[in-house]
Amino acid sequence: MTELIVDERKKTYLNHEGADKPLKSPVPHATLVRARRYRLARVREQLQAQDCAAILLYDPVNIRYALDLSNMQVWTAHNAIRYALIFADGPAIMFEFSGCHHLCEGYEGVDEVRNAISWIYMTAGDRAGERVNLWSAEIDDLMKTHGGGNRRLAIDKIEPIGLKALEARGLEFVEGQQLTERARAIKSADELTLMRWTIRVCEAGMARIYEHSKPGRTEQELWSELHFENARSGGEWLETRLLTCGSRTNPWYQECSDNVCQRGELISFDTDMVGPYGYCADLSRSWTCGYTRMTNKQSQIYTAAVDQIYHNLSLIKPGVSFREFNEKSWQIPDKYLPYRYSLAVHGVGLADEWPVVPLHPDFDSAHSGHFEKNMTVCVESLIAEKGSESVKLETQVVITEQGIERLDSFPFEQT
DSSP: OOOBOOOHHHHTTSOTTOTTSOOOOOOOHHHHHHHHHHHHHHHHHHHHHTTOSEEEEOOHHHHHHHHOOOSSHHHHHHSOOOEEEEETTSOEEEEEOTTOGGGGTTOTTOOEEEEOOOOSHHHHGGGHHHHHHHHHHHHHHHHHHHSTTOOEEEESOOOHHHHHHHHHTTOEEEEOHHHHHHHHHBOOHHHHHHHHHHHHHHHHHHHHHHHTOOTTOBHHHHHHHHHHHHHHTTOOEESOOEEEEGGGGSSTTOOOOSOBOOTTOEEEEEOOEEOGGGOEEOOEEEEETTSBOOOHHHHHHHHHHHHHHHHHHTTOOTTOBHHHHHHHSOOOOGGGGGGOOSEEEEEESSSEEEEEEEOGGGGGGOOOOBOOTTBEEEEEEEEOOTTSOOEEEEEEEEEOSSSEEESOOOOOOOO
């Protein structure tokens, strides 16, 4: 019989407040208030640096970052109906659904709440042209009132019909995604406190997955354990469904299914969890179903994944360029190349964010830049070869003056 190795360390991450109770955040409200002020100030700093009068935000993650307002986040990610207009030297105005203005009460950064004008085809139909005209007239009027003569308007996301309407009124479009990504990249101490709590909730969910990683469980049943802990503890959603076992781990990116996990198979997953306060915990782990000792092949690929993680972590310091990191990064052996992950490092905050540093075989497509103090990033590894399972590992860190500080602590396997 294959030896069972139950890792009791993982069980310490379970919710010890009770199996029937959510985790309760210890974060004082004052921490959240300071984080809100910092984030809105970061947006305005970027507006001033880019000589923009204002930014128009449709991405719900950017609205959450700037004003901490959330309303049907996933739904509004694909239905551009609610939006915010934030001035560099003027008010922050939230345009919310009619009947939802009460959701904006008590938020220090919000100066005014107005009814949103929806002009996407789903809601406007053949009256889209009429409504986009009303919408653009209101934006134009606000720019004239609060823009100080500056007609440069940054926008993070917009449908073509809306952009054409604004430009027809003489407004100058400025790409807003660079602005928001740069603002979000540098975290305050209060943001890190909020992120650490999301990671605590995520690791409790990971411990639930571990506790239920027994033969006969489906991939979807295991994945639901993370959803359960996140939802009941104030979290929001999971951006992917990446948990598979056995042969379904390779190739990667298959989503969880009703496939039943068998004893001794690898279970590999990537949380991509947007948790409490809207922050993301993006962690990956792999272990065996039924807590069996790894086979020689499983141990071999797992050890390679751990080596990649720790080697690349050691290179990350403020001032290190992405190109320098790439040149010194762990070089993936040829036998693993066809099954590699596309990224070595990526930013993380309220979701995955800039910067993105491709793995060394794909680095020619990378953008310029360097690591900075108080960036938070995830370091990735995916190791597999022909005919093997995949090991997926990922850790989340903050960049300090000395190097990195890991924000997660859920243990890797003992091979």
